Amino acid sequence: MKEKKRKGRHPMQDILVKDTKVCFRLDVQELAELDRIVGNSGAKNRSEYIKAVVFSRAIRVSIVEEKRGEDWKTLNNLYSQYRKFGNNYNQVVKVLHTTFEEKKALALLYKLENLTIEFVNINKKIMGIISKIKER
Template sequence: MEQKKNVKQNKGGRNPKTNPSIHRHVFRLTDEENAQLLSLFEASGMSNKAKFIVAILFSKEMKAVKIDKGTADFYMRLTSLFGQFRAVGVNYNQVVKLLYSRFTEKKAAAFLFKLEKQTAEMASLCKKIIELTEEFNQNFLQK
């Protein structure tokens, strides 16, 4: 019976922290100061306001990330457009193979002539997209 008394019983629950935060400080802010603090907190991207304040007090490195919805939307649309161009390239190769395997050389050449016109049109469109992207980068992203 004496052996059981010397053994610690497991109470369960959370493991105790090695260095718990037990000291509390309270301060008051004006409306303008509070608005500034909240805007800095939102810009930091941190999820805990107390950790944010401690990081500012002790000059820890803060990362502020601004996400521009217009830029993100432009990037997503440009990415989807690039995917569509890749799909057209794959289909282009398949069409050329089918033309030569299913039609005579004369008919295949006629269809290829039409396909070349469309390809030239797509190439000019692609150049225009590249120009617009570079213009967007210079005007909006490099500020």
């Protein structure tokens, strides 16, 4: 007689099975505080953070001041504009070389060069903000 083949998922090794669950209750303020701490610690989720605390593993905690948060938002906005400008710049240069004659392309490239100088000034502002953030 033929043996029936087992269908479905292969059984996991005993080492990989986590069959015990530990639960506890928090009020709204405690949960908000836990979420804030977990977010600052860099843990992937609450479980990872709580295991690290209980078993005395290293935990990374970073405190972000409001002023620094504003600086980071400004810096991120400038960086995204910087990237967009660089992308558009490359597209414009490519179009100039492929569609216009040499004289016309050189005239337009001259105007583009002036805009590039402004672009460099924006880059200097970004570097200034970065240095301010590092000083704090």
